Amino acid sequence: MEQNKNTARLLGAALLVLGGVLGYAAGSAKTEKPAAAAKPAAAETAQAETAAASTPIVQTAKVAAEGTGVVVTNAADWAEKFPNEYTTYMMNDENSEVHSYLELHPYLNTLYEGYGFAIQYGSARGHTYVVEDVQATGRPHKMANCYTCKTSNMTARVLNDGDSAYSMNFEDLSAEITDPFGCFHCHENEPGVLTVTHKYLYNALADDFDSVDPATLSCGQCHSEYHFAPDTKATTLAYTGLDTMNPDDMLNFYNTGFDEPFYDWIEEDTGVKKLKVQHPEFETFLGEGSPHAGMLTCADCHMGKTKAEDGTTFTDHYWTSPLDNQELLDSSCAACHKNLAAEVEAVHERINGRTDELGERLAALDDKLAETVAAGTLGEEELEQVRDDFRSAQWYWDFVFVENGDGAHNEKLATKCLDSAESYMEKIEEVLNR
Ligand code: HEC
Ligand code: HEC
Ligand code: HEC
Ligand code: HEC
Structure with a gap:
């Protein structure tokens, strides 16, 4: 399997370069705001060379409809129709290692004292483990909102019932789970079409939503800094558009956007009203200073194009480090990076x-x-x-x-x-x- 995959990656390499180039043309054509991030000089050249050859494509993500009674089609039910995507998706099982942050960085016990993350805090692993991992954290779960970025069944619940789903009992939602991670988050029930099903991302980006590439939005649905709104307990992001999507304005929002400053917990012995940041990959990648914002998407680096045995080109659904994909490095990244x-x-x-x-x-x-x-x-x-x-x-x-x-x-x-x-x-x- 691994060998087939590597051969396939070699074949898919040329396509990747093409994909990257087209992606960049599309990005620069439609993005006013993300373009504010510094663009590398080398990228400008690459763009200039290809601009004439390619027609800019403007891609915008679909947004899922609400209140339709949508029912999740489980990942396994797509196995036959989309064998390549399903097989590579299941390969996420191989990314199974976890290490304890608390053991690796003992000072965390002090910084997170009095909060759940001081009880158990493991590193992330493959998407197929999300439900197992959230249930095993040992951290207290009061509500179903903890399932927001874990199971498609929660996502469908929110689409069908609105914000009231977030404050459901955690155990009640546990009983409904048929699809631990699934295809639904990114495709709803149309694999291949990128659909934003987590509406809080759409709400937070406001007028800038269409300017962000769907293959970045797709990941930003979960790989972003969130909080639970004090009144509804709904998963919510701390910005309104790309202008305020930066650490300074987000902190300012937590300080001034509520009746009293928002906090995740008050540390008992110091009295500090602490905030817990969570995985702000989306905000960091699109933030000021990013060398690739508007040029590459999350999927360009973490999902490659590859070829199946029968010659079909498809998108690899094994989400890994780009460093584990030598062909991607050689073909796409090497243009600008000699030794990434x-x-x-x-x-x-x-x-x-x-x-x-x-x-x-x-x-x-x-x-x-x-x-x-x-x-x-x-x-x-x-x-x-x-x-x-x-x-x-x-x-x-x-x-x-x-x-x-x-x-x-x-x-x-x-x-x-x-x-x-x-x-x-x-x-x-x-x-x-x-
Ligand atoms: C985390 C988001 C995410 C999940 C979950 C996901 N996909 Fe995808 N999928 C993508 C992205 C990104 C693309 C690439 C789209 C593009 O290049 O425009 C894609 C492309 C596809 C395509 C188009 C053909 C191809 O391979 O490029 C199919 C079909 C597909 N996915 C099926 C599935 C199936 C089946 C599942 C579940 C087993 C699944 N996807 C889960 C993000 C996701
Ligand atoms: C529905 C929510 C969700 C979406 C959408 C999503 N992720 Fe994740 N992702 C997670 C969670 C949760 C984990 C941690 C899983 C665990 O440890 O149990 C994770 C883990 C990962 C990991 C493994 C991290 C590690 O240290 O091994 C990678 C890589 C990753 N995601 C990339 C992506 C990319 C790229 C996209 C978009 C194409 C994406 N994810 C979309 C929720 C999501
Ligand atoms: C220009 C390429 C590039 C883009 C675009 C990119 N990443 Fe990454 N990402 C990396 C690299 C490089 C690492 C570090 C990998 C390593 O240390 O092996 C990384 C690490 C990660 C990890 C930790 C997983 C691991 O194996 O270390 C996650 C999760 C992740 N990225 C998610 C995202 C998300 C979500 C986006 C979009 C918002 C994104 N990335 C955009 C290159 C990229
Ligand atoms: C068109 C040129 C270009 C391409 C193609 C390119 N990069 Fe970069 N990348 C840059 C520039 C410019 C920087 C800024 C670092 C510097 O000043 O040396 C950078 C920096 C990085 C960094 C360090 C992050 C940082 O903030 O400095 C990583 C990681 C990275 N690139 C990953 C990738 C990966 C993975 C690919 C292939 C999928 C890739 N790059 C393709 C131009 C490029």
């Missing part, structure tokens, strides 16, 4: 190294703040300011820590966030080290 593996390793080292360093430093400050609170040595006003600065420091730090690209999606933005975290930490240190 080494480049990625270097980015990871820079970003992860600094993230760990700042995480340790923030955890030490967390302990120190707890001591200060217990000692009662700070005036209420000053204490409130330190708490607020701590909330900001942890927000910016977590925005990088939980982003699964570890710097590879947008090193500039990751660096900017770490700079912000550090400057808040310096401010806190000034007060606590007096």
Whole structure:
């Protein structure tokens, strides 16, 4: 199987380059906003060379209709009609490894103290494991909203019943599951057509929705930073259009967009109203400084085009690291990257190294703040300011820590966030080290 796949990848390589080039032409033709992200000079050249040869295609994603009583067709029921996509989809079972973040980064126990993520926090693995993993977290689940990014049955529930589905009992929804991850999230019941079924993404992008490529929206449905709205418990994103889809405006929204600042939990010993960031791949990849926004889609790097034994070209549904796809690297990325593996390793080292360093430093400050609170040595006003600065420091730090690209999606933005975290930490240190 692996060998067939590799041969197939070689054959599909040429197509990938073509796909990338067309994708870029389409992206630049329709995107005003994402184009704000810096475009690499080499990409400009690539575009100039192909612009004449290709007619720009404007692609916009379909949005699922609501209240239609739609019933999910399970992934397994598509196996016969779409054997290549189904077989590669099932290969996600091979991505089964999990490691404990809490063991790898012990300082997390301090930073997430009092919240579910300090009980159990495993790394991500293949899409086929989502339901199993959410049920086994050991973290408390009150409501079905935890299933938002896990099972198609939840997605269909929300489409059919609206926001009330989010506050259903977790166990009641568990009993309805027939399709653990499925095709429905991305295709509804029309495999091949990219449909946005998670309406909160559509709502959050507002007028900019059509300017984002469907093969990026498809992933942004789940690989994005969300919160549960205090009133409805509905899964919601913290922005209204691409202009406010950045860490600064999102934090500002959490600070000022509600009757009182939004928080995920209050840490008991410090009194800090903490926010937990979650996997902001979408916001990071499309954010300011991204070298590939408007040029490549999530699928271009994480799903390749490949060829089946019978010669059919199809999209590989095994979601992996681009570094595990040598043919993709050679054919598509090599035009601009001589040794991408080494480049990625270097980015990871820079970003992860600094993230760990700042995480340790923030955890030490967390302990120190707890001591200060217990000692009662700070005036209420000053204490409130330190708490607020701590909330900001942890927000910016977590925005990088939980982003699964570890710097590879947008090193500039990751660096900017770490700079912000550090400057808040310096401010806190000034007060606590007096
Ligand atoms: C996470 C999103 C996602 C899920 C889940 C998903 N697909 Fe896809 N699918 C895509 C993307 C992205 C493409 C590429 C579309 C493009 O290039 O325009 C695609 C393309 C396809 C195509 C068009 C032909 C091809 O291979 O390019 C078919 C058919 C298809 N998928 C079937 C399925 C089936 C069957 C399942 C479930 C077993 C499934 N997909 C699950 C995202 C998804
Ligand atoms: C319905 C929600 C959903 C959609 C849509 C989705 N993902 Fe995911 N993805 C997840 C979840 C949840 C996990 C973690 C699964 C686990 O650990 O149990 C995950 C895991 C992954 C992983 C494995 C991560 C690892 O560390 O091994 C990759 C790669 C990935 N997704 C890429 C994509 C891409 C690319 C797209 C779009 C084509 C996409 N995903 C669309 C929810 C989604
Ligand atoms: C230009 C190529 C590129 C694009 C576009 C891209 N990624 Fe990635 N992504 C990477 C690289 C490189 C890594 C790091 C892989 C590694 O360390 O092996 C990565 C890592 C990940 C991971 C962690 C999985 C793993 O195996 O490490 C997830 C999940 C992910 N990306 C999702 C997304 C989503 C969602 C999007 C779109 C919003 C996206 N990516 C866009 C290149 C890309
Ligand atoms: C048209 C040129 C071009 C192509 C094609 C291209 N890249 Fe890049 N990529 C760039 C530029 C420019 C940068 C910015 C880094 C730099 O300054 O060296 C970059 C940076 C990156 C980074 C580091 C992230 C960051 O923020 O600096 C990763 C990871 C990456 N590319 C992955 C890929 C992958 C995977 C592919 C193939 C699917 C690919 N690239 C194709 C131009 C390109």
